[in-house]
Amino acid sequence: MPASEADPPAMIRLEELTKYYPGSDEPAVDAVTMDIPEGEIVVLVGPSGCGKTTTLKMINRIVEPTSGRISLEGEDVTDVDPDRLRRRIGYVIQQVGLFPHRTIAQNIATVPRLLGWDKERITERVDELLELVGMDPATYGPRYPKELSGGQRQRVGVARAMAADPPVMLMDEPFGAIDPITRDRLQNEFLRLQQEIEKTIVFVTHDIDEAIKMGDRIAIFGNDHRIQQYASPEMLLSNPINEFVDAFTGTGASLKRLNLTRVRDVALSDWPTAASDSPREELQRRLAETEHSFLLLLDRQQRPLRWISERDLARSDWTHHGGLKVRAVVEPHVTLHNALDEMLTSNVGVATVVDERGAYQGVVDIDTVMTAVNAMRAETRERVRVAPWHGVTASDVADATESRA
Amino acid sequence: MGAIEYAIDNWDRLLEFALQHIGFVLLSIVIATVIGVALGVLTYQRPTAAALVIAVSATILTIPSFALFGLGITFFGIGNLGPVIGLILYSQLPIVRNTITGLQEVDPAVVESARGMGMSRWQSLWRIELPLAWPVVLTGVRVATLIVTSIFAIAAYVGASGLGREIDRGLSNLGAAWAFDVVLTATVAIVLVALVLDVLYMLIGKLTIPRGVRS
Numbered sequence: 001m002p003a004s005e006a007d008p009p010a011m012i013r014l015e016e017l018t019k020y021y022p023g024s025d026e027p028a029v030d031a032v033t034m035d036i037p038e039g040e041i042v043v044l045v046g047p048s049g050c051g052k053t054t055t056l057k058m059i060n061r062i063v064e065p066t067s068g069r070i071s072l073e074g075e076d077v078t079d080v081d082p083d084r085l086r087r088r089i090g091y092v093i094q095q096v097g098l099f100p101h102r103t104i105a106q107n108i109a110t111v112p113r114l115l116g117w118d119k120e121r122i123t124e125r126v127d128e129l130l131e132l133v134g135m136d137p138a139t140y141g142p143r144y145p146k147e148l149s150g151g152q153r154q155r156v157g158v159a160r161a162m163a164a165d166p167p168v169m170l171m172d173e174p175f176g177a178i179d180p181i182t183r184d185r186l187q188n189e190f191l192r193l194q195q196e197i198e199k200t201i202v203f204v205t206h207d208i209d210e211a212i213k214m215g216d217r218i219a220i221f222g223n224d225h226r227i228q229q230y231a232s233p234e235m236l237l238s239n240p241i242n243e244f245v246d247a248f249t250g251t252g253a254s255l256k257r258l259n260l261t262r263v264r265d266v267a268l269s270d271w272p273t274a275a276s277d278s279p280r281e282e283l284q285r286r287l288a289e290t291e292h293s294f295l296l297l298l299d300r301q302q303r304p305l306r307w308i309s310e311r312d313l314a315r316s317d318w319t320h321h322g323g324l325k326v327r328a329v330v331e332p333h334v335t336l337h338n339a340l341d342e343m344l345t346s347n348v349g350v351a352t353v354v355d356e357r358g359a360y361q362g363v364v365d366i367d368t369v370m371t372a373v374n375a376m377r378a379e380t381r382e383r384v385r386v387a388p389w390h391g392v393t394a395s396d397v398a399d400a401t402e403s404r405a
Numbered sequence: 406m407g408a409i410e411y412a413i414d415n416w417d418r419l420l421e422f423a424l425q426h427i428g429f430v431l432l433s434i435v436i437a438t439v440i441g442v443a444l445g446v447l448t449y450q451r452p453t454a455a456a457l458v459i460a461v462s463a464t465i466l467t468i469p470s471f472a473l474f475g476l477g478i479t480f481f482g483i484g485n486l487g488p489v490i491g492l493i494l495y496s497q498l499p500i501v502r503n504t505i506t507g508l509q510e511v512d513p514a515v516v517e518s519a520r521g522m523g524m525s526r527w528q529s530l531w532r533i534e535l536p537l538a539w540p541v542v543l544t545g546v547r548v549a550t551l552i553v554t555s556i557f558a559i560a561a562y563v564g565a566s567g568l569g570r571e572i573d574r575g576l577s578n579l580g581a582a583w584a585f586d587v588v589l590t591a592t593v594a595i596v597l598v599a600l601v602l603d604v605l606y607m608l609i610g611k612l613t614i615p616r617g618v619r620s
Binding site for chain 1: 512514515516517518519520521522523524525528533536537615616617618
């Protein structure tokens with residue numbers, strides 16, 4: 001699928017890429033052709049043995065293709081020196097593969113050292129990266145990999161891959177070996193990070209939910225080792241090109257679509273708030289003015305503190321620490337799916353949205369979610385009428401991606 | 406307790422023999438380590454070659470040392486050269502086998518990430534794989550050292566230095582009143598030499614095994 005004009009320029013282009021392993025008549029990857037646009041996350045997904053990982057590993061030539069071409073930034077790299085090529089491409093694998101005999105700082109410094117950076121620049125970069133992935137350089141830099149948790153090791157793996165600021169990152173099931181709660185957090189962190197770094201990322205997973213959550217585009221591989229459909233997540237869910245894709249994307253498509261919308265994309269609802277140091281009478285008056293039964297107290301920095309009700313305010317031992325603790329606090333980058341999940345655990349039935357500094361932005365309630373779902377439905381119906389699924393072109397995919405961004 | 410009296414009266418002679426013994430053992434081991442690790446590095450990724458090298462070095466270890474040193478005279482004459490070469494040969498099995506095992510046991514994900522970041526085959530081996538295999542290699546070297554410390558005593562009969570001299574002298578004079586004490590003293594001294602060398606390896610291990618891979 002060559003890029004049409006509407007597409008962003010292709011950072012990576014694969015043409016008829018094919019791999020036969022020695023002693024096998026069946027290709028592991030069969031004539032894969034795809035453009036991977038600059039600054040996007042492209043997810044390769046499919047059942048085990050479908051060729052997704054082999055395709056990924058042919059991009060940095062850990063696996064040498066049998067035939068076909070690979071271009072990076074417009075340059076044919078099929079036959080260049082693989083070691084030099086790999087220093088331009090970040091690589092993260094499921095087992096992370098940190099060097100156990102080297103400290104975290106030394107691990108992250110690997111590629112800069114190979115590239116011959118001077119010491120000061122390396123130290124600076126290592127500190128910067130550790131902070132970027134949310135780890136204190138002074139604490140974690142001198143530690144060894146075995147002294148870290150699985151989630152921390154994965155963060156270091158990502159930092160190490162980004163060390164020399166490569167334009168492209170290849171990630172092979174990077175969150176596959178991590179418990180579900182940590183995985184969810186790492187996925188969110190990574191998406192937030194990607195907004196800053198805007199790398200071109202090729203991401204392999206066998207988990208369609210992860211693919212939908214992470215991908216700007218998704219390529220579904222089938223058991224015939226070919227790409228079945230390469231499209232935006234919306235397109236895959238609403239217009240699967242064949243039965244295989246339909247079955248693979250599975251049931252619960254509506255729920256999955258909640259993973260496509262982020263809190264920052266929807267209009268937040270308002271909730272009555274008050275400064276936590278306001279006198280009791282003023283709080284009571286504020287609460288009486290609204291139809292809500294709780295008032296949200298904010299501190300001086302606008303950070304949510306407590307939910308208070310009329311009953312709390314009526315208590316003779318009233319203090320500003322009364323009421324309920326604010327749970328279910330989310331940031332704008334999380335998906336509606338996450339927000340809904342949090343909402344269900346909240347004691348007030350809403351998820352409270354805060355910005356990076358923790359300041360109150362608004363709330364997500366069930367109406368917000370329903371409105372978003374309806375809007376998505378309408379939008380997809382519209383698109384299908386314009387471009388029936390058997391005629392989906394690359395520019396449709398780009399449109400779909402744009403409308404989501 | 407004639408042996409103790411003998412040891413006290415002759416401690417300076419015994420010390421000199423012990424130092425010779427240690428010297429030739431360590432010389433052989435250093436050379437054997439270079440050769441053995443090189444053989445391991447060359448073969449660990451080729452199962453047939455690895456099996457062959459291990460089989461050959463195992464066969465060498467079954468050759469009686471008495472016979473090997475005797476045959477060595479034909480090529481190297483009387484003295485230390487033949488025995489040192491013999492010790493190098495005897496050291497190969499533990500060193501080569503542990504090098505191969507150590508390198509094969511390195512987590513494939515670690516090697517893949519090293520290559521995936523653009524380390525050459527050689528850089529990956531030198532900076533990542535060998536340091537990670539080192540504890541296992543070092544154990545092999547330690548075992549080799551124990552083996553050749555005792556074997557070297559035999560070499561005295563072809564003119565080698567070391568504590569074997571004393572054993573040889575005692576055994577040739579069995580029947581003399583002092584002979585048994587001499588043999589016993591030298592034997593105990595060899596055991597002590599082996600213990601000293603073992604302590605040395607513990608120190609080497611402490612100094613050279615990186616903190617991140619110490620158990």
